[in-house]
Amino acid sequence: MWMTNVVALCLLALVASAEDKKLSSHATTLADKSANLAFSLYNKMAKEKGTENILISPVVVASSLGMVALGGKSSTASQVKKVLSADNMKDEHLHAGLSELLSGVRTMLHPTVSDAKTRNTTWKINNRLYGPSSVSFANDFVKNSKKHYNYDHSKINIRDKRSAVNSINEWAAKSTDGKLAEVTKDVPNPDGAMIVNAMYFKPHWFETFNGDMVDKRAFLVTRSLTIGVPMMHRTGLYDFHEDKENRVFVLNMPLGQKQASLILIMPYYLEPLERLEKLLTRKQVDTWISKLENRAVAISLPKIAMEVSHNLQKHLAELGLTEAVDKAKADLSNISGKKDLYLSNVFHASAMEMDVIGNPFDTSIYSSGKLSNPQLFYVDHPFIFLLKDNKSNSILYIGRVVRPKGDVLRDEL
Numbered sequence: 362m363w364m365t366n367v368v369a370l371c372l373l374a375l376v377a378s379a380e381d382k383k384l385s386s387h388a389t390t391l392a393d394k395s396a397n398l399a400f401s402l403y404n405k406m407a408k409e410k411g412t413e414n415i416l417i418s419p420v421v422v423a424s425s426l427g428m429v430a431l432g433g434k435s436s437t438a439s440q441v442k443k444v445l446s447a448d449n450m451k452d453e454h455l456h457a458g459l460s461e462l463l464s465g466v467r468t469m470l471h472p473t474v475s476d477a478k479t480r481n482t483t484w485k486i487n488n489r490l491y492g493p494s495s496v497s498f499a500n501d502f503v504k505n506s507k508k509h510y511n512y513d514h515s516k517i518n519i520r521d522k523r524s525a526v527n528s529i530n531e532w533a534a535k536s537t538d539g540k541l542a543e544v545t546k547d548v549p550n551p552d553g554a555m556i557v558n559a560m561y562f563k564p565h566w567f568e569t570f571n572g573d574m575v576d577k578r579a580f581l582v583t584r585s586l587t588i589g590v591p592m593m594h595r596t597g598l599y600d601f602h603e604d605k606e607n608r609v610f611v612l613n614m615p616l617g618q619k620q621a622s623l624i625l626i627m628p629y630y631l632e633p634l635e636r637l638e639k640l641l642t643r644k645q646v647d648t649w650i651s652k653l654e655n656r657a658v659a660i661s662l663p664k665i666a667m668e669v670s671h672n673l674q675k676h677l678a679e680l681g682l683t684e685a686v687d688k689a690k691a692d693l694s695n696i697s698g699k700k701d702l703y704l705s706n707v708f709h710a711s712a713m714e715m716d717v718i719g720n721p722f723d724t725s726i727y728s729s730g731k732l733s734n735p736q737l738f739y740v741d742h743p744f745i746f747l748l749k750d751n752k753s754n755s756i757l758y759i760g761r762v763v764r765p766k767g768d769v770l771r772d773e774l
Contacts, residue, residue, distance in 0.1 A: 553705025
């Protein structure tokens with residue numbers, strides 16, 4: 362299950378409101394299908410991204426596709442549902458189900474208590490559909506895309522690319538409180554409809570790192586490129602697994618009050634992530650998670666700040682979304698009442714920060730003997746991560762860190 366929506370997100374439980382309301386069968390099915398979509402999309406992107414960072418929210422992608430289906434007709438809409446593996450689902454169930462996933466998050470946006478023990482992970486998510494200045498958005502589409510998918514709508518002047526780029530970037534920066542400074546430097550094919558997702562993610566750890574222990578360490582991007590990063594350190598009890606056969610470490614770092622976790626997947630040593638990414642299937646991740654065992658772990662984790670932006674149009678086309686992105690074939694006439702639009706760009710952008718901040722913890726554990734002989738988890742080379750909701754077992758984010766921000770210490774190229 363893959364998840365998202367709107368302002369400062371409390372990851373207290375993906376699925377439920379305060380009454381622990383369960384997802385409907387349609388929402389559960391769509392959550393499961395979006396998980397499969399996420400692995401497919403990540404693997405498509407990983408094959409051509411080289412040493413680039415990747416950050417994807419699969420449910421944001423799924424909800425955006427739902428919005429495209431809402432604006433589409435005939436075979437264009439049917440194909441969107443096929444990409445979502447929901448081709449046998451009625452339209453009303455598709456939109457209601459995706460909307461239910463998103464509303465499950467929206468109910469968590471306003472905690473009733475704000476002391477240090479209940480601080481929540483921050484996840485700001487904003488969605489906007491841009492159209493050419495000549496388009497007139499249909500009232501029903503505007504109402505329903507806002508209702509189901511929390512989409513805003515705007516127009517840009519397709520004859521002024523610089524103005525279009527500035528408009529998108531300024532909106533994204535404002536909607537993430539300045540954390541996401543840039544979504545794109547260019548707007549290819551500005552004559553079509555453009556999806557823009559602008560997000561900001563900052564985890565709040567179940568147990569805080571010691572801010573006084575942050576120091577500068579080397580992060581090995583490649584064998585010839587090393588950068589300096591601020592490194593956070595702490596020793597505690599964590600769920601950990603070592604896959605000796607595949608030479609992989611897996612660590613579960615809980616967030617908030619353990620309602621969500623950041624799952625870090627890292628090869629033993631510096632190597633291109635290609636080998637690990639070939640292993641990255643839903644079945645393999647589930648196997649790793651099932652084998653986690655609680656033990657003492659000494660963690661060294663970069664204090665990461667990065668911005669990642671992807672144009673997913675090409676990758677979605679590779680997964681079967683060929684009509685909506687084709688100017689000659691697209692029928693998105695529910696958007697404007699006219700068959701004059703196609704999906705020209707899908708900008709999916711996130712800013713992510715990993716800081717020391719978390720909940721206070723019982724320091725008596727240091728004298729208990731429980732932290733003796735800790736397993737070392739030293740993150741000084743590229744890794745993959747998943748943001749997982751522990752109540753629903755859904756994955757809210759999937760990504761990789763190949764090159765965090767930092768000063769170049771060694772570059773032999």
